[in-house]
Amino acid sequence: MDCWVDGQPADALSLKDRGLAYGDGLFETIAVRGGQPLLLDRHLIRLADGCSRLAIAADIELIRAELQSYAAAMGEGVLKLILTRGDGLRGYAPDPSAQGRRILQGNPPAAYPAAHGEQGIRLFPCATRLSVQSLLAGLKHLNRLEQVLARAEWQDSEHAEGLMLDQAGRVIEGVFSNLFLVRDGVLVTADLKRCGVAGVMRAEILFQAESLAIPVQITDISLDQLQWADEVFVCNSVYGIWPVRACAALHWPVGPLTRKLQTIARTLLDA
Amino acid sequence: MDCWVDGQPADALSLKDRGLAYGDGLFETIAVRGGQPLLLDRHLIRLADGCSRLAIAADIELIRAELQSYAAAMGEGVLKLILTRGDGLRGYAPDPSAQGRRILQGNPPAAYPAAHGEQGIRLFPCATRLSVQSLLAGLKHLNRLEQVLARAEWQDSEHAEGLMLDQAGRVIEGVFSNLFLVRDGVLVTADLKRCGVAGVMRAEILFQAESLAIPVQITDISLDQLQWADEVFVCNSVYGIWPVRACAALHWPVGPLTRKLQTIARTLLDA
Structure with a gap:
């Protein structure tokens, strides 16, 4: 068109x-x-x-x-x-x-393999770090060289997304997704006051979690916290939710809260 | 054209x-x-x-x-x-x-007032800070929202340029210029390994200083050091060198090394 x-x-x-x-x-x-x-x-x-x-x-x-x-x-x-x-x-x-x-x-519609949503994905651990700039944090602006550099770090199809940390090593997001983890029943996502894009699906998931009385934390996330997560998933407004199964040496199961939210996201995107 | x-x-x-x-x-x-x-x-x-x-x-x-x-x-x-x-x-x-x-x-040729070069300029102290990103530092890339935000901070014609610090408060550069100071005969400019644009006129001035046996330091610069400078100037490859007379409450005279380098820059741009 x-x-x-x-x-x-x-x-x-x-x-x-x-x-x-x-x-x-x-x-x-x-x-x-x-x-x-x-x-x-x-x-x-x-x-x-x-x-x-x-x-x-x-x-x-x-x-x-x-x-x-x-x-x-x-x-x-x-x-x-x-x-x-x-x-x-x-x-x-x-x-x-x-x-x-x-x-x-x-x-045309995005052509991601159905397996990404069904079996979950592996994240590439990007060496490119997000810079801290509160004046631009959260915005989906056109200054995206960090994402270009991060996405250029892998070419294989084993990794469906990349994990981006900020300069201080905090876990922030994917290259084109936001990231959530679940720990002891609490849904956790990164505070985006310093960097990152405040995704539309992230906002929708936070809203849905509140409706379902799922406890939510928006906070700084360390790699340690990621390691100890019960579930991890990424999301955006085009593909919905992909469970994350692995990132480098870290592994997670696909958990029940991920599946529950994934069903909701699918409904929203099948409207 | x-x-x-x-x-x-x-x-x-x-x-x-x-x-x-x-x-x-x-x-x-x-x-x-x-x-x-x-x-x-x-x-x-x-x-x-x-x-x-x-x-x-x-x-x-x-x-x-x-x-x-x-x-x-x-x-x-x-x-x-x-x-x-x-x-x-x-x-x-x-x-x-x-x-x-x-x-x-x-x-068309840039239409800056001749007074900028002759009497010197006043810098606007920008609140917009440069983010730290070593992968992009020094490059003149197209991700320039920080410069857009900084340049939007002043509209008056009293300020010909703005002073930009990095997130840690180090003195880095102007919005569209590099910055030098002189202290005890030493020419000092910011180390651009974390952020900033490595300007062509900056490189030329460093080269000329070496030819003239002027001692040079490329280092981190604090606001304190700026305050105690004997001379301050900004430069780029279009206008050459402008002496800096003031920034907020700070004031400097137009010094002899600034004038010497300005003459050289003018010769290069009058080629």
Whole structure:
């Protein structure tokens, strides 16, 4: 399907776009089923938070309507929205009157092996560490060289995802997923105040856990804590939940809480 | 003047470019005088280092030839080269066979007030801190949201540049410049092993200082050391050297070593 730029079919971008020049923008990757963009409210909440923190002017309701129209036309697949600060003059100074530029791209449904969800996956232990930057932490912004470097660390198909630590060695997330562990019935995920992307599926799982009265901890996680976890899983808004069976020498079983949440995630993504 | 993409006039970029998607690329901003790209060897050395560290395939001699042809056609001004990893598939994994995409953009000569060089400037003390990431330190890559946020901190024309510290409070650089101080006859600049951009003019000044037998220290710099400096200046490969007269409550005179190096920089940029 054709891309749209600011609501119009387009196949190319202005060479002055600040998304290209500086990674000055945000993105969302949205699963589309039956012509509907899934978890749309959560995607738009994160996008609005990003716009506010980066001071990018954007009409979120217009973006909602465009995403819905685009999803209706594509039917099934993965919709990527890139929102940049638009064209720039020379230099870093953002133009306070600039309007965000909306780029919509449609892709076929993600083709991950069903075994990832059924039997679970192995994580590659990435040497690339996430840098600490509270001003950008949590945002799905376009400055993603750390993820590019981390993802380039393995080519084999034995590892479906990579584990990323921060500079201090805290366990943060996957390269394109968030990470949860379960210990003594408590669901634990990393505090993302210093780095990491606050994923839409992560937010949904935290919400579902609360509804189910599952105790939740959002905290700093050490490798030691990961080692002693009863269950580990990764998640994102496209594939849902993958149980994690191993990372380097560490091994975990696929546990009951993982399966319970996986069923919920599957329901949300089969909508 | 028209932009060039991979050697051909173009006004638009593929929407699949990984420079847009992830800031997956590098750039160089090159002064052009009399049809010549200035300090070209140093720009290409840094670019080659970036390509090697990010594993972006690029033919540096082809890029040299293109920069020379483009500069000859533009005559005077500022030439910006963006080198991206080219088009991407979905996901962070870089295609090892991808060739870098070359984008050349011409701009008119920079219009900075002459007073910046003559009387010196005031630095804005940026609250945005540089994050520590040794894998990217020194590179002029396209992940520049920290500079965008820092440059957005001031709008007045009293401040010509901003001072950026790292997360630990070390003095690193300007938003678009490197910083030097002079203390007891020694020229001091920040060690860029954790963060910062290793500027072409910085490299040239270090080289010139060695030729002139001026003692040089490349080290961590504290705000205390900045306070006790005899002279402070910033530099880049477009404007040369600006003496720094003040930053917040700190004040410095314009000193003799600054003037000496400024004369050399001016000669290099008037070539």
